[in-house]
Amino acid sequence: MNRRELIQSAPATAAAFAVAGDLLLESGAARAQQIDPLQGHFHPKGKAPSTHTLEVLSQAKAGLPFADTRDFEEQAKGLIASMTEMTIPADAGHVAWDMERFRFLDQQDEFDSIHPSLHRISRLNNNYGLYEVIPGIYQVRGFDLSDITFVRGKTGWIVFDPLISAEPVRAAWALFQKHVGQGLPVSAVIYSHTHGDHWGGVRAIVEEADVRSGKIPLIAPFDFMDFTVSENVYAGNAMNRRLFYQYGLLLPAAPHGYVGQGLGQAVSAGATGLIAPNRLVTQPIEEFEVDGVRMIFQNTPNTEAPREMNTYFPDMKALWMAENVIASLHNIYTLRSAQVRDPLAWSKYIADALYRFGLEAEVMFASHHWPRWGNDRIQDVLRGQRDLYANMNNQVLHLANQGVTINQIQNVYEVPKGLQEKWYCRGYHGSPQHNARGVIQRYLGFWDCNPTTLIPLSPADSAPLYVEMMGGATKILARGRELHAAGKYLLATEIVNKLVQAEPQNTEAAELLADSFEQLGYQQENPGLRNSFLAAAYELRTGIPQGKAASSSSPDVIRAMSTELFLNFLGIRMDSRKAEGMRFTMNLVTPDNGEKFIVELENATLTNIKGFQAANPDLTLTINRADLEQTMMGAKTLDAQIADGTAKAVGNVGLLKRLAEIMVNFDPRFEIMPGTKARTADTDAFVESGVPDKGDPYQAVPRQSIAE
Numbered sequence: 071m072n073r074r075e076l077i078q079s080a081p082a083t084a085a086a087f088a089v090a091g092d093l094l095l096e097s098g099a100a101r102a103q104q105i106d107p108l109q110g111h112f113h114p115k116g117k118a119p120s121t122h123t124l125e126v127l128s129q130a131k132a133g134l135p136f137a138d139t140r141d142f143e144e145q146a147k148g149l150i151a152s153m154t155e156m157t158i159p160a161d162a163g164h165v166a167w168d169m170e171r172f173r174f175l176d177q178q179d180e181f182d183s184i185h186p187s188l189h190r191i192s193r194l195n196n197n198y199g200l201y202e203v204i205p206g207i208y209q210v211r212g213f214d215l216s217d218i219t220f221v222r223g224k225t226g227w228i229v230f231d232p233l234i235s236a237e238p239v240r241a242a243w244a245l246f247q248k249h250v251g252q253g254l255p256v257s258a259v260i261y262s263h264t265h266g267d268h269w270g271g272v273r274a275i276v277e278e279a280d281v282r283s284g285k286i287p288l289i290a291p292f293d294f295m296d297f298t299v300s301e302n303v304y305a306g307n308a309m310n311r312r313l314f315y316q317y318g319l320l321l322p323a324a325p326h327g328y329v330g331q332g333l334g335q336a337v338s339a340g341a342t343g344l345i346a347p348n349r350l351v352t353q354p355i356e357e358f359e360v361d362g363v364r365m366i367f368q369n370t371p372n373t374e375a376p377r378e379m380n381t382y383f384p385d386m387k388a389l390w391m392a393e394n395v396i397a398s399l400h401n402i403y404t405l406r407s408a409q410v411r412d413p414l415a416w417s418k419y420i421a422d423a424l425y426r427f428g429l430e431a432e433v434m435f436a437s438h439h440w441p442r443w444g445n446d447r448i449q450d451v452l453r454g455q456r457d458l459y460a461n462m463n464n465q466v467l468h469l470a471n472q473g474v475t476i477n478q479i480q481n482v483y484e485v486p487k488g489l490q491e492k493w494y495c496r497g498y499h500g501s502p503q504h505n506a507r508g509v510i511q512r513y514l515g516f517w518d519c520n521p522t523t524l525i526p527l528s529p530a531d532s533a534p535l536y537v538e539m540m541g542g543a544t545k546i547l548a549r550g551r552e553l554h555a556a557g558k559y560l561l562a563t564e565i566v567n568k569l570v571q572a573e574p575q576n577t578e579a580a581e582l583l584a585d586s587f588e589q590l591g592y593q594q595e596n597p598g599l600r601n602s603f604l605a606a607a608y609e610l611r612t613g614i615p616q617g618k619a620a621s622s623s624s625p626d627v628i629r630a631m632s633t634e635l636f637l638n639f640l641g642i643r644m645d646s647r648k649a650e651g652m653r654f655t656m657n658l659v660t661p662d663n664g665e666k667f668i669v670e671l672e673n674a675t676l677t678n679i680k681g682f683q684a685a686n687p688d689l690t691l692t693i694n695r696a697d698l699e700q701t702m703m704g705a706k707t708l709d710a711q712i713a714d715g716t717a718k719a720v721g722n723v724g725l726l727k728r729l730a731e732i733m734v735n736f737d738p739r740f741e742i743m744p745g746t747k748a749r750t751a752d753t754d755a756f757v758e759s760g761v762p763d764k765g766d767p768y769q770a771v772p773r774q775s776i777a778e
């Protein structure tokens with residue numbers, strides 16, 4: 071298991087399909103810099119924050135409620151033991167988790183290259199140890215992007231949300247047992263929702279056989295397995311690529327680089343796994359005992375995740391808000407991308423939790439950040455979060471109904487002042503700007519209704535005309551530098567980007583654009599925005615690092631994928647342009663799970679329909695679903711399955727080979743900023759720790775499933 075796996079979330083159907091190749095290389099001539107690089111910056115072309123940026127940050131600081139220090143009190147409350155080892159090794163030999171690299175955040179009260187509010191949340195996320203929530207409920211925090219929670223049951227410990235990978239979970243469990251656990255076993259596991267940072271480490275604390283036999287209850291919201299994988303498959307490679315921006319995966323942790331992710335410091339890089347739940351919560355509200363502890367489950371579908379649930383412990387007056395209420399504005403639209411979330415539903419479920427449980431709850435805790443104690447505080451947070459999501463929905467639509475478009479809303483919509491003064495409503499995961507655009511996207515889609523943007527030219531096609539009309543590269547660079555020097559970075563990017571689009575090999579343009587992105591990055595409170603600006607600056611300066619993308623997939627995640635989802639994804643992987651004129655009808659039968667499909671290639675389109683069989687197929691393929699998984703993982707080709715009799719093929723077997731020939735293995739190293747693919751550099755120095763193979767930073771991703 072290693073960080074490459076997230077990159078290759080697309081399952082390879084067979085090794086024979088591998089297409090990853092080296093990128094073309096071409097070195098660009100170095101050009102003189104206008105601004106001196108900064109000593110101590112991780113990148114040789116990196117610049118110091120400008121006086122304009124310093125002014126933006128100091129104004130931001132003056133407007134923030136720093137007198138309110140309750141988060142720091144709550145974050146520190148209940149500490150039982152700090153974790154002393156700053157790194158957690160992965161079984162595979164690399165580093166699964168590294169808190170050493172975030173120590174710098176505590177070594178200065180402020181950094182001139184980090185927004186003071188972002189610095190604040192990153193310091194809060196430097197908590198690293200075992201905490202008591204109340205007697206009987208404990209959390210280990212700072213071992214991953216998410217928290218792991220232990221609740222005392224009658225016979226053992228009920229575990230909520232076992233992180234992203236096994237090694238941090240094992241370390242958390244060891245720390246917990248040393249101080250609190252009394253050697254009692256895990257008696258139940260609960261997944262609050264479908265995102266990978268809430269289940270990926272489950273194999274560290276429970277044996278699959280004990281779950282399958284029912285000895286250990288593993289509880290999750292309804293449709294859990296359907297949604298754990300499906301959110302990230304169809305556009306998986308594009309999402310993985312976008313993670314390099316949102317999560318700044320190539321940026322080192324440093325004052326001018328990566329400073330945390332808001333939700334937590336980072337994503338762990340250990341071994342991931344998934345065990346299917348053996349009990350689903352299907353009703354909107356369901357109450358039952360788990361190892362002797364009374365729990366009321368509240369399903370909250372289509373909120374922070376497609377399937378999610380809160381839990382109330384009435385006998386302890388303790389409210390678990392999963393990831394629905396954290397110490398931040400969450401994403402309505404996530405920059406790594408997923409379908410836009412429903413802020414109105416989200417707000418309503420928070421309101422439901424408020425009136426159902428929140429009027430009496432005495433402690434509230436969640437899967438990220440830290441708990442809230444006392445009913446007044448709980449109600450304040452619940453009401454503020456309810457209003458944050460409802461306001462974003464209502465006021466954005468209010469403005470949209472008056473003609474404000476997706477291209478303007480980020481400059482028009484503002485979170486109400488009263489909410490801006492509440493730290494837990496700050497944009498540490500979602501930003502008001504990209505969320506506001508997301509709300510419009512959800513209801514109205516991408517088009518601003520101006521026909522100019524209805525079938526727009528591609529940027530590379532329109533940019534040359536702009537460059538010509540602006541008088542050519544020299545003039546644009548001169549004006550771009552003026553704007554940059556005046557601190558008008560968005561205006562600078564507006565025109566310099568045109569030049570970069572028109573002349574991808576213009577190094578001066580790329581570096582000026584990078585310089586402006588960098589200043590914009592320093593100015594952001596939201597880590598996703600900061601990382602995206604800094605990641606683009608990095609790629610413009612360095613090029614996309616080269617290397618070979620390896621293909622591997624977690625067997626657990628492949629098993630979680632339905633055959634229909636797999637077949638749908640094959641339709642996406644097939645290059646339709648190469649399928650012109652091809653035609654076949656295939657029956658697929660998987661006897662062990664009783665499924666049947668018709669798979670047809672016609673009109674250069676691969677489709678499938680479950681539950682049907684064609685009368686006169688060109689081929690009938692019979693293979694157990696358990697064996698098909700070997701092919702889905704890329705471990706064994708269909709040819710090999712047929713050759714050794716595992717699969718039975720009747721009819722024209724040759725068409726499988728023809729289909730295989732037009733399948734594409736997606737490569738995450740596609741170009742985002744023009745010209746970045748044609749350049750390269752020695753990138754090892756900039757790659758974060760936890761990378762087992764130094765060769766390809768694009769393996770620098772830990773997991774199969776995307777955290778949030």
Ligand SMILES: [Zn+2]
Pocket residue numbers: 216265267268393437438777778
């Ligand atoms: Zn999460």
